[in-house]
Amino acid sequence: MTSEEEPQPTERRTIEVKAISRVEGEGRLHLRVRGNVIEHVELNIYEPPRFFESFLRGRQIHEVPDITARICGICPVAYQMSSCHALEKALGINVSPEIRLLRRLLYCGEWIESHVLHIYLLHAPDFLGYESGISMAVDHREKVERGLELKKIGNDLLEVLGGRAIHPVNITVGGFYRAPSVRDLKALLPRLEWGLQAALETVHWVSKFEFPDFTWDYDLVSLHHEDEYPLNEGQVASSSGAMIPIEDYENHFQERHVEHSTALYSVKAPDNHFYLTGPLARLNNCHDKLSPICLKVFDQTGLTLPLRNNFQSIVARALEVVYAFDEAIRIVKAYQVEVVPSRTPFELRPGEGCHATEAPRGLLYHRYRIGEDHLIAEAKIVPPTSQNQGQIESDLRSYLPQLLSLESEEIAEKSEHLIRNYDPCISCATHFLKMTIDWNSDSAK
Amino acid sequence: MVNKTKLAVFKFASCDGCQLSLLDCEDELLSVADAVDIAYFLEARSRRVEGPYDVGLVEGSITTPGDVGRIQEVRRACKYLVTIGACATAGGIQALRNWANVDDFFRHVYAHPEFISTLNTSTPISDHVAVDFELRGCPISKHQLIELLTALVHHKKPTTPTHSVCVECKKRGTVCVAVAQGIACLGPLTQAGCGDLHTGRGAICPACNRECFGCFGPQDQVNGASLTKFYQQKGIPRQTLVQLTRNFSGYAPEFRQTSDSLEEQEESP
Ligand code: SF4
Ligand code: SF4
Numbered sequence: 001m002t003s004e005e006e007p008q009p010t011e012r013r014t015i016e017v018k019a020i021s022r023v024e025g026e027g028r029l030h031l032r033v034r035g036n037v038i039e040h041v042e043l044n045i046y047e048p049p050r051f052f053e054s055f056l057r058g059r060q061i062h063e064v065p066d067i068t069a070r071i072c073g074i075c076p077v078a079y080q081m082s083s084c085h086a087l088e089k090a091l092g093i094n095v096s097p098e099i100r101l102l103r104r105l106l107y108c109g110e111w112i113e114s115h116v117l118h119i120y121l122l123h124a125p126d127f128l129g130y131e132s133g134i135s136m137a138v139d140h141r142e143k144v145e146r147g148l149e150l151k152k153i154g155n156d157l158l159e160v161l162g163g164r165a166i167h168p169v170n171i172t173v174g175g176f177y178r179a180p181s182v183r184d185l186k187a188l189l190p191r192l193e194w195g196l197q198a199a200l201e202t203v204h205w206v207s208k209f210e211f212p213d214f215t216w217d218y219d220l221v222s223l224h225h226e227d228e229y230p231l232n233e234g235q236v237a238s239s240s241g242a243m244i245p246i247e248d249y250e251n252h253f254q255e256r257h258v259e260h261s262t263a264l265y266s267v268k269a270p271d272n273h274f275y276l277t278g279p280l281a282r283l284n285n286c287h288d289k290l291s292p293i294c295l296k297v298f299d300q301t302g303l304t305l306p307l308r309n310n311f312q313s314i315v316a317r318a319l320e321v322v323y324a325f326d327e328a329i330r331i332v333k334a335y336q337v338e339v340v341p342s343r344t345p346f347e348l349r350p351g352e353g354c355h356a357t358e359a360p361r362g363l364l365y366h367r368y369r370i371g372e373d374h375l376i377a378e379a380k381i382v383p384p385t386s387q388n389q390g391q392i393e394s395d396l397r398s399y400l401p402q403l404l405s406l407e408s409e410e411i412a413e414k415s416e417h418l419i420r421n422y423d424p425c426i427s428c429a430t431h432f433l434k435m436t437i438d439w440n441s442d443s444a445k
Numbered sequence: 446m447v448n449k450t451k452l453a454v455f456k457f458a459s460c461d462g463c464q465l466s467l468l469d470c471e472d473e474l475l476s477v478a479d480a481v482d483i484a485y486f487l488e489a490r491s492r493r494v495e496g497p498y499d500v501g502l503v504e505g506s507i508t509t510p511g512d513v514g515r516i517q518e519v520r521r522a523c524k525y526l527v528t529i530g531a532c533a534t535a536g537g538i539q540a541l542r543n544w545a546n547v548d549d550f551f552r553h554v555y556a557h558p559e560f561i562s563t564l565n566t567s568t569p570i571s572d573h574v575a576v577d578f579e580l581r582g583c584p585i586s587k588h589q590l591i592e593l594l595t596a597l598v599h600h601k602k603p604t605t606p607t608h609s610v611c612v613e614c615k616k617r618g619t620v621c622v623a624v625a626q627g628i629a630c631l632g633p634l635t636q637a638g639c640g641d642l643h644t645g646r647g648a649i650c651p652a653c654n655r656e657c658f659g660c661f662g663p664q665d666q667v668n669g670a671s672l673t674k675f676y677q678q679k680g681i682p683r684q685t686l687v688q689l690t691r692n693f694s695g696y697a698p699e700f701r702q703t704s705d706s707l708e709e710q711e712e713s714p
Contacts, residue, residue: 021491024461048458048508049563055541059688066658070538070693073462073584121468121489132490134478144475152471163649164639165469166462166584167660170653178654416491 011035015408017416022122022132024074025426029415031396036404041396043389043419047426056368056379061087061173061348064368064376069167071383072425074117077110077158078359079381080171081232082366087173089353090370093346098339099175100232105331106161106171107231107357108324112154112195113165114360115279115317115324118423119206120147123314126417127209143205146198150321153188153195157328160184175343185332192332196325200297203318207301212414214399215308218391219273220281221253223358229289229323230282232357237285238268238275239306246356249365255382266387274390277362278422279316280307291326294319310395310421317423348374359384361423385424392422450598453485453498455519457505457512458539458567462584463530464488464504470587477591480598496522500597506532506567508539513564513573520574525597528570529590531583531693535662538583540567540696569696578603583660583693586638606637607665610657613637613647622651629676629689630656634699636664662694669703683707 017029026047032040052071056064068083069076081103088095095103120143121133130136137144155165160180162168170177223234224243236244236252244252254272256265268275284306287295298319307316354367362384371377399418403411454464468474468489477483484494501523507513520526528534536543547565570576580589589605596603610632614621617640622628632651638661640647650657673686690704 019487021487021493022489024465024488026456026487048512050458050508050539051542052538055538055545060685063688066692067538070460070462070583073460073465076460076462117465117468131492134475134483134490135492137475137478141475148471148474151469155469155471163653166465169650169655172655176653178652 015412017412023424027426038400041393043393053379056376059376065171073166074114075359076167078364081357082364084173085355086353086366086368090351091346093344095344101331108328109154109157111324111360115321116151150198153191179339179342185335192329199322199325203297206314206318211311219275220284221275221277222281222285230358265390274394276391277384277387279320280313283316294323313421361425388422449482451484451499452481454502458508459505459532466585466587498523500525502527502529503533503570504529506536508567509563516573525577527578528576529580529585533570534579535694536567536569536696538693581636581661608637609664610635610637610648614651617647619651628656629681631659632657633672634667635659636661658692660693662697663699667699
């Protein structure tokens with residue numbers, strides 16, 4: 001922080017990360033510092049707008065999960081799950097417990113694939129001093145190979161359930177076009193068992209990284225479910241105490257449009273503060289719902305909850321990979337008979353419904369209105385990264401003072417590391433939200 | 446050491462799914478990295494080696510004034526330019542704006558449309574610069590991607606199928622969803638490649654008991670008018686067919702023509 005005694009260098013420095021790497025989508029970072037004063041922090045998302053919410057209007061119900069999947073290649077299942085559940089609420093559909101379990105399994109596949117990609121190829125290199133997983137493989141070949149194999153198992157699970165790993169085609173409102181065969185799912189068991197062990201080793205590996213000293217009193221926001229670790233269902237919980245039914249989400253969380261970004265910023269009422277979603281939020285809010293094997297391995301790391309250093313999100317992510325394998329094994333073992341019917345039949349009708357699920361990067365909210373013509377009349381989508389964006393900037397403002405003695409280039413690099421804690425998915429973040437509040441007329445900063 | 450093929454991966458408006466396909470080649474990724482120099486690939490590495498590059502893979506469509514200029518630079522920097530996926534090859538799902546009023550799209554989404562600069566259209570890369578090869582799909586098939594990279598390293602022309610999805614259904618033994626269940630399927634118009642052709646797992650949607658919606662784009666010789674007439678005779682509403690063809694590859698000329706002439710039908714008595 002600034003001190004009175006020392007003469008203040010007043011030289012102004014502009015630090016820019018022109019294209020943030022090892023994230024999904026395109027963003028840049030602009031920092032302006034005068035002496036010890038952080039004048040300006042701006043995470044600028046320049047990913048071009050794609051207008052999903054606009055062109056969903058007028059489309060048929062069954063097209064929605066196919067279209068929303070294309071918002072993001074890394075977490076298409078999250079988009080499919082949030083849209084299916086929201087539309088099912090609008091149409092009054094209750095899916096069978098068997099379909100519910102298969103969807104949970106599908107989500108496990110996505111968590112594995114997405115988390116492992118981030119841990120091994122995108123994030124771990126920051127802690128070990130490499131510019132990528134590819135160059136890390138030169139010295140740590142078995143580690144990277146282990147990561148690739150783990151990721152592949154996640155993708156294979158997605159393929160068996162969804163027909164394809166990126167943009168699965170087998171997902172529909174009411175369930176699945178075709179239930180997986182018992183044989184195909186059971187065939188994955190030995191690899192899932194291997195994956196569970198490799199995931200446990202991953203937790204040990206990443207928990208020994210050296211983490212920068214930076215804890216923050218985040219308002220952690222995630223789903224919370226009475227009986228299980230949240231994937232597809234729950235209420236919106238916040239570490240500041242709120243427990244909000246999903247139907248009330250828009251009364252508590254709102255989006256703002258700022259000049260420097262094509263993505264919108266989310267803030268939480270009543271005082272319009274930024275908040276954190278994602279693995280760290282889920283772990284802190286829902287750790288008592290983790291399976292015994294997760295709790296045991298977490299215990300062995302020597303870390304304790306609450307975990308408030310976002311550089312340790314890599315540990316939370318690794319724990320969730322353990323959970324996903326453990327849960328996947330449980331569901332696959334219980335799958336004895338092919339689900340019939342694989343989708344719940346329904347009648348089209350006008351209505352409105354909203355839902356949130358836990359994408360790998362955090363809470364993903366969708367709301368749809370179905371018109372008299374049975375087509376989509378309105379769509380609203382709030383992706384995790386646009387919810388985290390304000391918090392990312394706020395983290396940078398708090399973290400930068402530690403870095404100011406460094407060369408600009410190093411500051412840029414370390415800032416990029418901090419951004420990567422969030423596993424930001426910028427492609428997602430830029431498919432905008434219908435604005436409810438004007439940035440200029442409000443006091444959010 | 447022999448000079449390795451210098452590879453660059455560029456992104457325009459897209460979901461990142463096609464470039465992710467490269468990272469999803471779990472079994473081959475490290476050997477690919479050994480065989481070619483991945484010189485520029487923002488999603489995967491922080492190191493950025495300046496051009497010129499031997500091969501540029503381009504994902505995404507052109508939707509902003511800035512991107513119109515950037516694709517020219519990319520073209521100049523690359524000896525071979527290959528588009529990957531429906532966005533880069535046909536404009537992608539975001540090309541739905543090409544049939545709409547973009548001002549409306551804007552106002553629906555933003556409080557301050559003046560902050561954003563975007564074009565009224567989403568267009569494929571080949572509308573702007575010369576393209577040497579196109580990989581179809583939304584997303585591309587990683588098997589085709591490996592085939593492409595292998596061919597390029599060996600200075601051969603890649604081979605990808607140009608026949609229809611229907612052929613793949615027959616090979617896989619999938620019962621035709623159009624004939625057996627009366628589902629409007631775009632398989633007859635769509636290029637094969639979505640499954641793993643090497644293991645015979647072609648055409649994934651009909652195998653999931655649903656229609657093909659054309660994510661690999663039009664195959665070599667399509668007769669959209671005849672197919673959509675057939676579906677209409679079976680009682681499928683015209684608007685359903687317009688939307689079926691206006692999808693991830695909807696702006697590809699053959700699909701565009703099919704959906705446009707369906708739409709014109711209304712105006713004729
Ligand atoms: S073609 Fe499909 S998968 Fe590829 S970038 Fe575009 S939307 Fe994503
Ligand atoms: S839509 Fe057609 S081309 Fe695309 S995955 Fe399905 S069957 Fe294959």
